[in-house]
Amino acid sequence: MIYDPYSVFEKEVEGLVKHAVKELYDLELLKIDLEEPPPGHGHLAFKCFELGRRLEIRPDVVARQLKDKIDKMKKECIERVEAERGYLNFYAHVERIAAIVGESISIVGEKYGFNPSLAPKNIIVEFLSANPVHPIHIGGARNAILGDALARLLEWRGHKVRRHFYVNDMGRQVAIAAFGYELLGRPKPWTKPDHAIGFIYATTSCLLEIKRLKEELNLARRYGKDMEYRSKVKELDEWVGVAARLRERNEEMFDRLVDSFNKEAEPERKISFIMKLYEEKDPDVVKLIREVCELCIDGFKETLSRVSIYFDSFDWESEITAWSGLTQEVIRRLEATPYVAYSKGTMIFLANEVVKDYDLGEKFGVPKGFEVPPLTLMRSDGTTLYTTRDIAYTIWKFRHANTVINVIGAEQKVAQLQLRLALVALGYKQMAENLIHLGYELVKVPGMKMSGRTGQYVTLDELLDESIRRANAEVQARSPGLPDEERKRIAEIVGIGAIKYSLLAVSPSKPVTFVWEQVLNFERNSGPFVQYAHARAHNIMVKARERGLKPHLHPEQLRDPLEKELVMMVAKWPNIVKKASDKLRPDILCEYVNDLSMVFNSFYDKLPVIRAESRELGEARLWLVNVIRVVLKNCLGILGIPAPTRM
RNA sequence: GGCCCCGUAGCUCAGCCUGGAUAGAGCACCGGCCUUCUAAGCCGGGGGUCGUGGGUUCAAAUCCCACCGGGGCCGCCA
Numbered sequence: 249m250i251y252d253p254y255s256v257f258e259k260e261v262e263g264l265v266k267h268a269v270k271e272l273y274d275l276e277l278l279k280i281d282l283e284e285p286p287p288g289h290g291h292l293a294f295k296c297f298e299l300g301r302r303l304e305i306r307p308d309v310v311a312r313q314l315k316d317k318i319d320k321m322k323k324e325c326i327e328r329v330e331a332e333r334g335y336l337n338f339y340a341h342v343e344r345i346a347a348i349v350g351e352s353i354s355i356v357g358e359k360y361g362f363n364p365s366l367a368p369k370n371i372i373v374e375f376l377s378a379n380p381v382h383p384i385h386i387g388g389a390r391n392a393i394l395g396d397a398l399a400r401l402l403e404w405r406g407h408k409v410r411r412h413f414y415v416n417d418m419g420r421q422v423a424i425a426a427f428g429y430e431l432l433g434r435p436k437p438w439t440k441p442d443h444a445i446g447f448i449y450a451t452t453s454c455l456l457e458i459k460r461l462k463e464e465l466n467l468a469r470r471y472g473k474d475m476e477y478r479s480k481v482k483e484l485d486e487w488v489g490v491a492a493r494l495r496e497r498n499e500e501m502f503d504r505l506v507d508s509f510n511k512e513a514e515p516e517r518k519i520s521f522i523m524k525l526y527e528e529k530d531p532d533v534v535k536l537i538r539e540v541c542e543l544c545i546d547g548f549k550e551t552l553s554r555v556s557i558y559f560d561s562f563d564w565e566s567e568i569t570a571w572s573g574l575t576q577e578v579i580r581r582l583e584a585t586p587y588v589a590y591s592k593g594t595m596i597f598l599a600n601e602v603v604k605d606y607d608l609g610e611k612f613g614v615p616k617g618f619e620v621p622p623l624t625l626m627r628s629d630g631t632t633l634y635t636t637r638d639i640a641y642t643i644w645k646f647r648h649a650n651t652v653i654n655v656i657g658a659e660q661k662v663a664q665l666q667l668r669l670a671l672v673a674l675g676y677k678q679m680a681e682n683l684i685h686l687g688y689e690l691v692k693v694p695g696m697k698m699s700g701r702t703g704q705y706v707t708l709d710e711l712l713d714e715s716i717r718r719a720n721a722e723v724q725a726r727s728p729g730l731p732d733e734e735r736k737r738i739a740e741i742v743g744i745g746a747i748k749y750s751l752l753a754v755s756p757s758k759p760v761t762f763v764w765e766q767v768l769n770f771e772r773n774s775g776p777f778v779q780y781a782h783a784r785a786h787n788i789m790v791k792a793r794e795r796g797l798k799p800h801l802h803p804e805q806l807r808d809p810l811e812k813e814l815v816m817m818v819a820k821w822p823n824i825v826k827k828a829s830d831k832l833r834p835d836i837l838c839e840y841v842n843d844l845s846m847v848f849n850s851f852y853d854k855l856p857v858i859r860a861e862s863r864e865l866g867e868a869r870l871w872l873v874n875v876i877r878v879v880l881k882n883c884l885g886i887l888g889i890p891a892p893t894r895m
Numbered sequence: 896g897g898c899c900c901c902g903u904a905g906c907u908c909a910g911c912c913u914g915g916a917u918a919g920a921g922c923a924c925c926g927g928c929c930u931u932c933u934a935a936g937c938c939g940g941g942g943g944u945c946g947u948g949g950g951u952u953c954a955a956a957u958c959c960c961a962c963c964g965g966g967g968c969c970g971c972c973a
Contacts, residue, residue: 281913283913283915285916286916286917289916293916295915295916297914297915297953297954301953307915332916333915333916334915334916335915335916337916377973379973416973419972419973420972420973421972421973592971593971594971614898615897615898615899617897617898618897618898618899618969619897619898619969620969621968621969621970624970624971625971626971627971628971629971631971633970633971633972633973634972634973635973638973657967658899658900658967658968659899659966659967659968660968660973661898661899661900661967661968662898662899662968662969663968663973687899687900689900689901689966689967690966690967692966722935723935726933726934726935727933742935750907753907753908753909754907754908754909755908755909757900757901758900758901758908759900759901759965759966759967760907760908761906761907761908763906763907763922765906765907765922765923766906766907766908766921766922769907769921769922770935771921771922771935771936772920772921772922772935772936773907773908773920773921773922774921774935776935777921777935777936779935780933780935780936781935781936783933783935784932784933784936787932787933788932789932790932791932792932835909839909839920842920842921843920846920849936849937850936850937850938852932852933852936852937853928853934853936853937853938854937854938856931856932857932858931858932859931859932873932894933895933895935
């Protein structure tokens with residue numbers, strides 16, 4: 249069974265080169281590095297520079313000698329070989345490749361591209377895990393869309409994947425939101441629940457900040473610290489501005505919250521108390537906190553269902569790590585290692601010592617000269633901290649999987665490293681090695697400082713609304729005849745596709761600069777562009793069926809350079825899946841699918857299928873169109889972008 | 896101060912890991928193409944000191960060093 253037609257071609261080229269080198273120079277090459285030549289120079293190239301240096305023969309001479317040798321050898325998927333400068337260029341036998349694709353697709357059918365690994369893993373992908381105190385914003389959207397695409401990409405590589413959402417219900421943020429919620433008398437949400445909680449959280453945070461700054465201001469004035477005083481005044485001004493903006497959003501709620509807040513003598517202490525009681529599983533506090541979190545998560549689910557993202561499991565931090573006693577066990581066991589010390593009344597984990605003792609610097613990618621900072625394991629009041637609980641959570645995850653991928657912002661790099669080092673200290677070296685932090689950079693919105701604490705963010709809900717609104721206008725303009733119902737359905741698909749594509753197309757390590765005009769551009773290099781190509785391919789299939797034309801592969805009929813290029817591109821699809829999956833890089837799919845769509849559009853424009861010159865040619869082209877349709881559909885599917893049949 | 900990521904066309908991004916053939920797309924701009932499978936399309940055009948300066952190499956956007964600019968981390972936040 250051939251899942252990956254392109255690799256057949258690659259392997260043959262490798263074999264020929266190896267064989268020829270052996271025969272000509274009596275040299276065993278272990279690894280053959282092949283690359284893609286520029287257009288017009290074949291399909292795979294072997295560079296003869298390094299070999300030439302080893303043999304002390306000019307590379308162009310090596311290339312010619314190899315060509316002469318290979319010319320005499322038997323070839324399957326290779327039409328010819330050319331020596332050009334220091335390169336040996338292999339031209340694929342496109343007809344044979346087409347036949348292999350045909351064979352493969354006749355077996356796997358609509359699943360074409362599925363390319364199972366020889367060592368399938370049991371993987372938990374943890375992603376999104378947004379704090380349940382505000383709506384999902386653009387940064388969270390990148391995480392969700394990336395994690396979701398990644399999960400599917402891994403499944404297409406034959407891995408067993410489960411999607412987990414870690415509910416951080418034990419953090420300070422949640423306690424703040426719960427405190428505010430309580431001050432308001434646990435109101436019924438007056439809007440989408442996560443937006444309501446987001447408002448309460450931001451307002452409460454803001455009031456806390458203002459109170460703190462006022463107190464610090466008084467101290468600074470009393471002790472005549474002029475510089476400090478002025479900087480605090482400035483900071484206070486900013487928060488007062490934040491307060492004003494929040495009040496504009498909902499005067500009634502804002503004022504009510506201020507009133508109750510001002511009656512509290514020591515809000516900070518109360519918040520700490522909430523956290524402590526929750527960790528101790530005090531029933532009243534549990535009810536309060538759960539109520540806040542559930543409201544927020546209900547909002548998340550509503551938003552996520554719009555973009556078809558679902559989780560197999562919502563893992564409550566409190567249950568898994570604290571109430572189960574697992575975190576305490578982790579602390580006890582860490583305490584028994586030589587890597588725990590006490591500093592200012594708290595317990596700390598000496599992460600850097602683990603790096604040194606186990607010589608993990610290189611393995612874990614610790615930069616030279618970088619001291620991994622110690623990790624504080626507990627607060628002085630005995631409550632635990634996030635990363636400490638995350639150690640427990642990770643151990644829990646490994647009870648259900650052998651590989652864990654955490655899709656978490658790059659800013660948590662150090663914490664993720666400390667986590668892995670703690671696992672090593674606990675004797676779980678294997679876990680530490682199979683724990684992958686897929687860090688991604690944040691989404692920048694020009695002219696806006698996003699922050700949940702100040703309530704300043706572009707939410708995924710708004711983003712979707714705007715994109716769909718825009719798509720609706722676009723569909724209206726382009727296909728005026730459509731009934732309302734269908735127009736709306738298409739607008740939804742297009743609007744969502746545009747957003748997902750734009751957030752997926754940038755490699756995770758790069759910050760995305762969010763520009764509305766860019767995201768809502770429905771032309772080339774966009775989700776809708778690819779969706780359009782799919783709709784076109786689909787439409788040709790429908791029209792052909794109506795006219796009784798059936799797809800049939802006649803390899804010799806596909807002679808146009810565009811047809812050949814398309815055959816090579818679809819042959820490569822399973823190989824792209826492999827590469828993107830193993831590198832955890834969905835953006836590679838975006839690039840590929842965009843290229844495929846471009847070439848397909850040129851083909852569409854130039855070469856008629858239904859009205860082809862002959863029946864055979866029509867059947868062959870229809871076969872090609874069908875493969876392209878399957879590839880587009882599957883690639884969009886992995887990316888989580890719906891593939892419309894009409895636009 | 897230490898460390899990490901990023902810097903490629905006016906704008907948004909590929910390419911860098913694994914050095915080699917004229918540095919690729921898209922947007923915007925200019926000019927063409929709808930009696931023929933949907934023009935969200937196609938064809939053509941202009942536009943680049945690959946942040947700067949060194950180094951390694953026959954060969955550097957790619958590797959090394961320094962510096963500059965943007966972001967991030969170094970917390971009894973998550």
